[in-house]
Amino acid sequence: MSKKKIISDVVCPFCGSLCDDIEVIMENDTIKEVKNACQLGATKIRGNRNSKRLTKPxxxxxxxxxxxxxxxxxxxxxxxxxxxxxxxxxxxxxxxxxxxxxxxxxxxxxxxxxxxxxxxCHGPSVLAIQEIGIAGCTLGEIRNRSDLIVYIGTNPMEAHPRHMSRYTTFPRGFFREKGFQERTVVVIDIRKTETAKVANHYIQIQPNRDFEFLSALRAVVRGQTLKVETVAGVPREKIEELAELMKNAKHGVLFFGLGLASTKGNHRNVDAALSLVRDLNDYTKFYVQPMRGHxxxxxxxxxxxxxxxxxxxxxxxxxxxxxxxxxxxxxxxxxxxxxxxxxxxxxxxxxxxxxxxxxxxxxxxxxxxxxxxxxxxxxxxxxxxxxxxxxxxxxxxxxxxxxxxxxxxxxxxxxxxxxxxxxxxxxxxxxxxxxxxxxxxxxxxxx
Ligand code: SF4
Structure with a gap:
């Protein structure tokens, strides 16, 4: 007779989100079904059938x-x-x-x-964090408190598929009972990614111009007036709007990925992002978090x-x-x-x-x-x-x-x-x- 067993609170060992609400249905020590995981996680847990398993040294x-x-x-x-x-x-x-x-x-x-x-991969982020320090918080705090989520140079919808639904955008939180209705999502990227498609605001910047963009945004946050019409392909008004949005958030967070850390400027780009968040803390609570892969x-x-x-x-x-x-x-x-x-x-x-x-x-x-x-x-x-x-x-x-x-x-x-x-x-x-x-x-x- 086949023995069925449900294992709950399983942690997905695929990406840095480490979702810990996975349910696995077992039958005679064989995985029959993986619930709650995204496709990447479910494939890893079930076993990658496209790769040959090694069994002998x-x-x-x-x-x-x-x-x-x-x-x-x-x-x-x-x-x-x-x-x-x-x-x-x-x-x-x-x-x-x-x-x-x-x-x-x-x-x-x-x-x-x-x-x-x-x-x-994130070596430049580590170097920048060593120089500047990081205003960090947990994903739990973000889920319960954040009303502004900014993603720059990262596409969680494809690389960390449950990041938005578990921690940042869609879940109801202790202080965000209405879930996504109480949150604003901004995506800054060089192309309209899947994440950008579900964001409230999408800002397209030119490739390899992250440092200029973040420096201009930082200047506006600190009360400077931009004397140019566009920076990194972004109109001045959009940068000013974003600076206001960030300063007026109750609890904001900036997530950045390799699209920031591995492009021209490397750790100086991350340095600019960390410094921007430090400046924002003169006005409100703002945090920053690298999106880690493995x-x-x-x-x-x-x-x-x-x-x-x-x-x-x-x-x-x-x-x-x-x-x-x-x-x-x-x-x-x-x-x-x-x-x-x-x-x-x-x-x-x-x-x-x-x-x-x-x-x-x-x-x-x-x-x-x-x-x-x-x-x-x-x-x-x-x-x-x-x-x-x-x-x-x-x-x-x-x-x-x-x-x-x-x-x-x-x-x-x-x-x-x-x-x-x-x-x-x-x-x-x-x-x-x-x-x-x-x-x-x-x-x-x-x-
Ligand atoms: S987002 Fe997907 S791959 Fe990443 S930990 Fe969660 S279930 Fe696993």
């Missing part, structure tokens, strides 16, 4: 993958790391906080660089910061943490051909990196932990299949507003498949054992 011998046990694969990975002089650990946006902690501890022991997704990229940033004091691009090559984005970030280290081995966890950099980076990935030994076959696993020397965090194993993830949320295990992973944390621990144990043996074998120094 693999070691590449003479350009062919050979199945191995976890112990054999861990030994091979440990040997690679023992020989490496400039290893890099990278990824971590789609795994849980225990795996972050274990990987950082291990990177320090090995003397490696530890880097994660911001070095190719479900636990904020977690990786928190964990490396509370361990090393730095948010990304951290080098342990000298035995203590050093921070220098560019010098110690993935793209720099790989394009200068410095790294001589890499450990990639929960990420597919080969599928998403510039050509020189991809070419260097092909030259060096890669140790990859992933539930699915990806372009990165295909280039790897050792591949470890792992469970899907938040579906087949639990853990902690940090929502984009830095709120930690406990992920639920919904079902068992494939037989014998370990978590990221367990695999990292296994490699570290093998590494210590081999290092000790090598030390014993080494001839004693004559003094």
């Amino acid at each position: 693999l070691i590449k011998i003479k350009e062919e993958f050979v199945e191995a046990t976890y112990d054999e694969a861990a030994e091979q990975a440990a040997k690679i790391l023992l020989e490496a002089e400039f290893p890099i650990f990278y990824g971590f946006g789609s795994t849980e906080a225990n795996a972050h902690r274990e990987s950082i501890k291990f990177a320090e022991e090995v003397g490696a660089i530890w880097d994660h997704c911001p070095s190719v 479900f636990n990229v904020t977690g990786a940033q928190n964990v490396i910061t509370w361990i090393s004091g730095y948010p990304f691009a951290v080098s342990y090559l000298k035995g203590y943490p050093q921070y220098n984005p560019g010098e110690f970030s993935l793209t720099g280290v790989m394009s200068r051909q410095e790294a001589d081995a890499a450990v990639i966890v929960a990420s597919d950099p080969v599928g998403n990196s510039p050509k020189q980076v991809m070419e260097h990935f092909a030259r060096i030994p890669l140790i990859v932990l992933d539930p699915y076959e990806t372009p990165t696993t295909q280039l790897a020397s050792v591949v470890f299949p792992v469970t899907i965090s938040g579906v087949e194993s639990d853990g902690t993830a940090y929502r984009m507003d830095h709120v930690p949320i406990r992920l639920r295990k919904i079902k068992k992973g494939p037989k014998g498949v370990l978590t990221d944390y367990a695999v990292l621990k296994k490699i570290a144990q093998k590494y210590r054992k081999l290092k000790k043996e090598n030390r014993k074998k080494a001839p004693k120094k004559e003094w």
